[in-house]
Amino acid sequence: MKKPIAVISDIHSNFEALSAVLADIRHLGIGSMICLGDIVGYASGARACLKAVNALGCPSILGNHDEAVAFDSTPLTNLNDTALAGILFARGRLNPTEKSFLAELPRDLVIDDIQFTHASLANPPSPSFGLPPAVGPTLLGSNSPHEPFRNRSS
Numbered sequence: 815m816k817k818p819i820a821v822i823s824d825i826h827s828n829f830e831a832l833s834a835v836l837a838d839i840r841h842l843g844i845g846s847m848i849c850l851g852d853i854v855g856y857a858s859g860a861r862a863c864l865k866a867v868n869a870l871g872c873p874s875i876l877g878n879h880d881e882a883v884a885f886d887s888t889p890l891t892n893l894n895d896t897a898l899a900g901i902l903f904a905r906g907r908l909n910p911t912e913k914s915f916l917a918e919l920p921r922d923l924v925i926d927d928i929q930f931t932h933a934s935l936a937n938p939p940s941p942s943f944g945l946p947p948a949v950g951p952t953l954l955g956s957n958s959p960h961e962p963f964r965n966r967s968s
Contacts, residue, residue, distance in 0.1 A: 816926065823850035823932070825867070826879065827904060829859030832866055848925065851877025851932035854908070854916065856900035864912050876919035877932045883908065884916035 854860040882888045883904045922931040
């Protein structure tokens with residue numbers, strides 16, 4: 815039997831929530847983790863969340879909020895006021911090294927025949943996410959409406 819993998823996602827700079835989730839993961843004895851993106855955004859703990867996720871040493875994926883913070887050229891359209899404020903706050907607080915960490919995150923990862931993505935395998939991601947075709951036997955992802963999906967191919 816394969817070991818369980820804890821999947822964290824959509825942290826959105828909420829360090830208190832991240833800390834609680836990581837404590838639960840440790841309590842459950844789960845040793846492997848992956849972060850499906852959106853480490854930053856909304857709340858004010860962008861630096862603390864980046865530091866915590868980086869310290870985990872787990873694979874991480876670029877989320878749309880991460881992208882908006884990492885690249886000043888990312889258009890800030892179709893965002894609610896809170897999302898916009900969180901991105902602008904993080905842009906102003908994070909240093910170039912922290913932004914580079916985000917900028918270097920991949921859009922998807924394949925680990926043990928499981929493909930992980932933040933939103934969509936379309937490049938660039940489409941706002942109408944749906945279920946993309948599975949590349950490997952299993953596809954696992956998290957999309958912006960926060961409706962996880964899992965698709966097993968035959």
